Amino acid sequence: MFTEETAIEVKGVVQRRKHFQLGPVELAVPKGYVTAIVGPNGSGKSSLFRLLLDLSKPDEGEMTVLGERVGGDDRQLKARIGYVPDQAIDVEDCMRAEEKAAFASLWYPSWELNRYQELLRRFEVDPSIKLGKMSKGMRRKFDIALAMAHNPELLLLDEPSSGLDPIAWKTMIEVLHRYMERGDRTVLMASHIVDEVKRLADYIVFIVHGRVLGMFEKDALLESWYALYIESGSTAGSWKAMPGYREHEQLSGTQVKLVTSDVLEAESWCANQGLRITGRQKLELDDILTVLIEQERRRIHS
Structure with missing residues (x-):
């Protein structure tokens, strides 16, 4: 049974592609904490995010997000989630930031204009610029502001600091810490930035070659390896x-x-x-990941 204390539960999920298989994935993400998914490129992190949002379909298994099963009419569920994808959506390049925000606000009953504008100020984003004319870092800052403007219960962040300069990165860390202060919000993030994971995460999930190798409490992990x-x-x-x-x-x-x-x-x-x-x-986090990758490589080739 899925529990109220679990924000995300993944049971036996498998997704097969021609040259890659994700899963079977068993994962329970606790409510009220930051959980970081760590793994090398191509391990299935982004694929898992798309599955959780029903942007792609699993071949096996089931998923529950915020107490609702993924795969049905999810308009109300998605209104409770903020999502920052790994890559910006190219078809939106011709839109100005303010135009996309106006469109996005229609889908979120809890959208807060003041919150959105506050985040733009903190990240120093000019909303009159077309998305395709923004630098990678500015586009990233806009996407984060957009994802957080409706005060979601759950944030899904796929490499959120990609393209951010050190000042913007520090601002993002501060914004996320503030977001978590209430104690009832949840973040699931994918990141390869060791310092980012150490500053933000309460739990760490390792994923290598499509397999989840375990979920660990961060401080206990770093004190035991x-x-x-x-x-x-x-x-x-x-x-x-x-x-x-x-x-x-x-x-x-x-x-x-x-x-x-x-x-x-x-x-x-x-x-x-x-x-x-x-x-x-x-051992630091990247050292631990290196050991786990090598163990998985030996398992595959044994």
Whole structure:
């Protein structure tokens, strides 16, 4: 059963294309938090967003967004969602920003003109400019303002900072933090910017080659993944018994680098094995993703 505390639930969703398959995807996005989907290009992040918005159809499975099943008459549901796609829509290039905003406002009963104008001021966007004449960064800022002008319950952001300069990026972070202050709104975002994920996300979902590899609480994730440097001793070859084992690398001499996703248990294991830890290195988000990508590559080719 879908719960009131879940903003998005994806059950057994599969989408097949000629050269790519997304899924099966099992995913529950908690209400009231920021969840970031992290993965390399071509992993299926944008495909998942389009499925959630019923812009494309799955071959298998079902999805629920804000308590409503995706796939029916969704006009009322979409009025509760703000969406920033990965790519701007080219057919709109001939429209001025103010014209698109006037059209969009007709579809959202909760549209707030003052909110929209406030966001334009914060992002320094001139609404009289045609969308096709805007720089990539200005177009991005306009799209974010447009998506947030009706105070949606759910924001779907596909690479929201693409094209933003550092000042605009900082403004976007501040705007999203303010948006989340009420505690009942939800953001699902796809991003490859490590600092963005660290500043915004409460939960992180890894997706690689169309497969969701897991969902993790951000702080717990970043506190548990470490590289441990140890003397190889006499147990070389048995590293996979270490709690949280992910990979190992034989360094020069007798040094071995072990990557674990459960550092506390791994350190206890090393102590029980009589292994001396000579160094510890906390892994950053991009380091963790690199390990997961390599694990998935080995799984596919095994």
